[in-house]
Amino acid sequence: MSNDFYITSILPHSGIIIKICRAYTDSEEDFEDFYQEACLQIWKSRNAFQEKSKWSTWVYRITLNVCLTLNKRNKRKHVYGEHYSELSEHNKAFENEHLNLLYDAIKQLSEVDRAIILLHLEENPYKEIAVIIGTSANNIAVRINRIKKQLKILLDGKIN
Amino acid sequence: MEKSIEKIWNEAFIDEQSLIAPKINNLYNQKSKSVIHKIKRTYEFDNKGLIPIAILVVIGAAIFSEYFIGLYGAFLILSLYYFNTRLLKKFTLIDIKSDNLTYLKRYREVMNSVMKATKRMFIFILPLAVLSIFILAFNSKETSFLSTYINPDTSFIEILGIGFITAIITSIICFFSYMISTKMLYKPLIDKLDAIINEMETLQQ
Secondary structure, three states: OOHHHHHHHHHHHHHHHHHHHHHHOOOHHHHHHHHHHHHHHHHHOHHHOOOOOOHHHHHHHHHHHHHHHHHHHHHHHOOOOOOHHHHHHHOHHHHOHHHHHHHHHHHOOOHHHHHHHHHHHOOOOHHHHHHHHOOOHHHHHHHHHHHHHHHHHHHOOOOO | OOOOHHHHHHHHOOOHHHOOOOOOOOOOHHHHHHHHHHHHHHHHHHHHOHHHHHHHHHHHHHHOOOHHHHHHHHHHHHHHHHHHHHHHHHHHOOOOOOOHHHHHHHHHHHHHHHHHHHHHHHHHHHHHHHHHHHHHHHHOOOOOHHHHOOOOOOOHHHHHHHHHHHHHHHHHHHHHHHHHHHHHHHHHHHHHHHHHHHHHHHHHO
16 A cells, blocks of 8 residues: 555545444454554555545445454454553543443444444434445434434433 | 433544544554464364374274274374474474565465475375285285285285275375365465465555
């Protein structure tokens, strides 16, 4: 992967890649692996991008696919490393207690629901989420409502 | 819960630019480690599997009172185990201090030479071992269970002929067994290793 490609095409979207990878991993080591694999797959699939959607949508989609695939592989191996305590050293945002509680709750959702809520939190319109997930916008709207209710129950009493 | 999840999210990531991305380095370290580990494990499993087979051969032969042939068969299988162990030692000679790509390429070369040696052994040495069992059975035909199948008038040349034909058939069976077992056990790993090497070479260009 060329440095130019990374700087111009991936780095501007690294925020969403980090956020998604964070929701699918339990350790710093896994997080770095997922992030690197996502970047690599984005680079490898760059020629398949047909500009029918936004580049950012493409990045979301590839990152989600990588996370879902690696997550399945990790589950099969039952390998879970140390917890996420050290990630905050690199990213101040993850020192936020409320955010960590929210992430913990998100991790309790199914893999697809996790993807949907992450895309929703990133303010993607239902139509775009539907394209990424491969369903209808109506279905996404219904699911987001349901997921939010579920998250509310999970977070109830924990966040004031 | 008073705060909405959107508010928690937006407040935490108010300055998204401050998110620090992990460094893209040693991209293939983990992948390489994983595939090499799997190959090593498969080779060890494959080789160590010969020990119980040798024991089973002794037990099986003992049931038919073929102690000598049983022990000889076990000796041949254990020789195969020893031969394989020596071949696998080639992997330990690869310089682990070399960079990732060089290490993987060298590993692939050693794998090729191990596979070639194993193939040769399957096609030539194993049939010869089978032939030697025939010769042994002929020489101990007075006491051997196999003697019921060997006519007392059968000459050594005739036995050698039958043994030779059996050895050729064994060679063909061994060739196909080798191809099938390699395809089943090692092909997916070899493909993965080749893919990593290709990707790394492309990345370096």
